Amino acid sequence: xxxxxxxxxxxxxxxxxxxxxxxxxxxxxxxxxxxxxxxxxxxxxxxxxxxxxxxxxxxxxxxxxxxxxxxxxxxxxxxxxxxxxxxxxxxxxxxxxxxxxxxxxxxxxxxxxxxxxxxxxxxxxxxxxxxxxxxxxxxxxxxxxxxxxxxxxxxxxxxxxxxxxxxxxxxxxxxxxxxxxxxxxxxxxxxxxxxxxxxxxxxxxxxxxx
Amino acid sequence: xxxxxxxxxxxxxxxxxxxxxxxxxxxxxxxxxxxxxxxxxxxxxxxxxxxxxxxxxxxxxxxxxxxxxxxxxxxxxxxxxxxxxxxxxxxxxxxxxxxxxxxxxxxxxxxxxxxxxxxxxxxxxxxxxxxxxxxxxxxxxxxxxxxxxxxxxxxxxxxxxxxxxxxxxxxxxxxxxxxxxxxxxxxxxxxxxxxxxxxxxxxxxxxxxxxxxxxxxxxxxxxxxxxxxxxxxxxxxxxxxxxxxxxxxxxxxxxxxxxxxxxxxxxxxxxxxxxxxxxxxxxxxxxxxxxx
Numbered sequence: 443x444x445x446x447x448x449x450x451x452x453x454x455x456x457x458x459x460x461x462x463x464x465x466x467x468x469x470x471x472x473x474x475x476x477x478x479x480x481x482x483x484x485x486x487x488x489x490x491x492x493x494x495x496x497x498x499x500x501x502x503x504x505x506x507x508x509x510x511x512x513x514x515x516x517x518x519x520x521x522x523x524x525x526x527x528x529x530x531x532x533x534x535x536x537x538x539x540x541x542x543x544x545x546x547x548x549x550x551x552x553x554x555x556x557x558x559x560x561x562x563x564x565x566x567x568x569x570x571x572x573x574x575x576x577x578x579x580x581x582x583x584x585x586x587x588x589x590x591x592x593x594x595x596x597x598x599x600x601x602x603x604x605x606x607x608x609x610x611x612x613x614x615x616x617x618x619x620x621x622x623x624x625x626x627x628x629x630x631x632x633x634x635x636x637x638x639x640x641x642x643x644x645x646x647x648x649x650x651x652x
Numbered sequence: 653x654x655x656x657x658x659x660x661x662x663x664x665x666x667x668x669x670x671x672x673x674x675x676x677x678x679x680x681x682x683x684x685x686x687x688x689x690x691x692x693x694x695x696x697x698x699x700x701x702x703x704x705x706x707x708x709x710x711x712x713x714x715x716x717x718x719x720x721x722x723x724x725x726x727x728x729x730x731x732x733x734x735x736x737x738x739x740x741x742x743x744x745x746x747x748x749x750x751x752x753x754x755x756x757x758x759x760x761x762x763x764x765x766x767x768x769x770x771x772x773x774x775x776x777x778x779x780x781x782x783x784x785x786x787x788x789x790x791x792x793x794x795x796x797x798x799x800x801x802x803x804x805x806x807x808x809x810x811x812x813x814x815x816x817x818x819x820x821x822x823x824x825x826x827x828x829x830x831x832x833x834x835x836x837x838x839x840x841x842x843x844x845x846x847x848x849x850x851x852x853x854x855x856x857x858x859x860x861x862x863x864x865x866x867x868x869x870x871x872x873x874x875x876x877x878x879x880x881x882x883x884x885x886x887x888x889x890x891x892x893x894x895x896x897x898x899x900x901x902x903x904x905x906x907x908x909x910x911x912x913x914x915x916x917x918x919x920x921x922x923x924x925x926x927x928x929x930x931x932x933x934x935x936x937x938x939x940x941x942x943x944x
Contacts, residue, residue, distance in 0.1 A: 491830075491834055492833075493830055512838075513836045513837075513838060514833070514834050514835070514836055515836050517834055517835075518834075519830075519831065519834045521830065521831075529878060530689075530692065530693050530826075530827075530878055530884070530887065531878060531881040531882050531883055531884060531886070531887050532823075532827060532883060532884045533882065533883040533884070535883075536823060536883055536884045536885065537823075537827065539820065540819075540820040540821075540823035540824045540827075541820075541824060541831070541835060542820075543820055543821070566882050566883065582831065586834075586835050586836075
């Protein structure tokens with residue numbers, strides 16, 4: 443999926459977070475968002491996904507203005523923090539099957555296997571470790587057959603083995619021309635996959651480099 | 653010759669109103685916790701209570717109009733209740749826009765308006781009996797007729813079909829609205845459908861269980877099952893089992909001891925909840941002990 447961001451500006455009341463951000467990504471390109479905490483990486487992601495309303499600037503997915511898109515198609519999102527209703531019991535299998543509107547098929551099993559979810563597939567989400575939970579979130583995003591995959595700090599709290607599994611999944615998706623945007627502090631993780639880096643700083647200024 | 657009182661089963665076979673009441677009760681026992689689960693997860697518990705009070709206003713307006721216009725048109729007060737209940741959801745949304753930090757005020761305002769309108773129209777309606785108004789508050793399930801049972805059965809069937817078709821979307825929306833939206837689910841439409849269903853359930857069940865006990869049937873069985881459930885499906889199933897146990901036992905007890913059915917069922921639900929809470933507490937203590 444092609445992504446075009448033109449002159450995106452965003453401020454929370456008085457504080458300018460994103461200042462005139464523009465970039466283009468072709469299908470299959472990989473962008474890593476870098477910057478310290480609070481510099482607007484998550485805000486940029488939320489603007490792209492219409493979680494936050496874009497006051498200034500435009501965002502196009504495959505040449506369609508996102509404001510004209512009523513329902514997203516083939517967009518996967520791994521949030522930094524999920525506001526789950528934890529008190530109401532739910533299992534991993536229920537989260538994943540509900541995210542897959544089709545009947546379970548080979549693709550579904552492939553996603554589950556590729557991330558090693560089987561051992562805790564029937565568990566209640568409250569009994570998962572941080573890394574296991576993150577894997578479930580990544581699997582949920584992949585089940586949407588994404589052409590654009592956006593991951594907000596996906597490596598936080600996961601072990602080396604899980605990190606490797608995630609790397610391999612992203613590598614395969616890139617080969618399949620899936621556009622990937624990842625926000626991370628761990629630039630080592632994505633250095634071999636990244637086509638571009640977009641660096642944000644505290645005063646809303648950005649810098650893009652290869 | 654010795655005359656003996658008929659047994660519960662004999663009465664069920666021979667006494668039509670009891671049969672109708674039990675069929676309606678079993679439907680409620682199934683649908684109320686199903687709807688109640690979504691109400692709890694979406695944090696709409698207070699909305700359910702508000703809508704039941706506003707729906708009561710609709711019913712009383714319906715009774716008033718049906719008496720006033722009896723020679724022109726035949727108005728079923730329950731349909732007016734449905735209309736008010738659905739209208740109430742939109743009024744809540746409208747009122748919420750006026751407050752930034754005290755959005756729950758919108759519900760209190762609507763609840764007060766519902767109670768006030770109900771009082772007003774009950775007073776304005778000539779010849780309305782006290783037993784009828786008491787029935788609206790605490791339920792009058794024994795007064796249901798064939799038509800009421802049919803409406804309850806159709807409503808229950810439609811809700812079951814809707815749940816079966818959109819089960820995955822509902823689960824997705826319940827647990828992560830943002831993800832549901834990004835994955836292409838029409839969240840606004842689904843939310844609207846859920847609210848309308850809630851409004852219809854409240855209005856249809858209003859006559860059967862009464863405005864004051866609706867929340868008990870929607871919320872209490874689910875409150876008990878979430879304490880012991882492990883999965884979404886298991887939690888809802890357990891809530892339905894609790895609900896049906898309380899309804900069937902409640903019918904039996906109220907038949908034997910000549911007690912009001914609605915109140916007996918609601919209190920049995922509370923009793924089950926207390927039992928589950930006690931079980932959870934004991935289990936926790938036992939696990940702690942065995943760990944040390």
